[in-house]
Amino acid sequence: MANRIAYPVILTPDECGYLVYVPAFNIDTSGENMADAMEMARDAIGIVGIEYQDQGKELPSVDDGELVTEKGDIVTYVDIDFDAYRLKCDNRKVRKNVTIPYYLNVKAEKLGLNFSRILEEALLAKVGY
Numbered sequence: 001m002a003n004r005i006a007y008p009v010i011l012t013p014d015e016c017g018y019l020v021y022v023p024a025f026n027i028d029t030s031g032e033n034m035a036d037a038m039e040m041a042r043d044a045i046g047i048v049g050i051e052y053q054d055q056g057k058e059l060p061s062v063d064d065g066e067l068v069t070e071k072g073d074i075v076t077y078v079d080i081d082f083d084a085y086r087l088k089c090d091n092r093k094v095r096k097n098v099t100i101p102y103y104l105n106v107k108a109e110k111l112g113l114n115f116s117r118i119l120e121e122a123l124l125a126k127v128g129y
Contacts, residue, residue: 003081003082003083004079004080004081005059005062005079005080005081005082006062006077006078006079006080007022007024007025007045007060007062007077007078007079007080008022008023008024008062008065008067008075008076008077009021009022009023009038009041009075009076009077009078010023010067010068010069010073010074010075011034011037011073011074011075011076012070012072012073012074013072013074014030016030016032017030017031017032017033017036017037018030018031018033018034018036018037020037020040020041020044022041022044022045022065022078023064023065023066023067023068024060024061024062024063024064024065025044025045025048025049025060025065026065027044027045027048028044029041029043029044038076038078041078042078042079042080042085045078045080046080046082046085046086046089047089049080049082049085050082050085050086050089053082053086059082096119098115098119
């Protein structure tokens with residue numbers, strides 16, 4: 001079961017879309033539309049939260065920070081699973097040894113195919129990214 005936390009965010013309509021404030025982390029971001037603003041909030045929370053964890057700091061409580069709103073603001077929640085977010089953002093490469101038929105290797109090399117890229121794309125498609 002995922003370890004998800006939902007943090008309150010304040011969305012303020014703006015001529016460019018939405019300004020987003022996350023009180024628990026005291027961070028700001030923005031988005032071109034509501035969906036983009038929510039995704040940007042999740043990314044901001046994820047990036048700062050992982051930084052907190054890496055520095056040994058405790059993650060803020062969902063009740064941390066002050067929810068100060070003005071007319072027209074929208075208060076909602078953005079959920080995040082910090083462990084899943086960390087895995088998604090970890091782009092380190094690992095070496096894998098694979099075995100393929102000789103004839104396939106010869107044909108692929110003649111075409112100048114990048115084995116690593118093809119394997120990565122196939123795995124991403126297989127796991128649903």
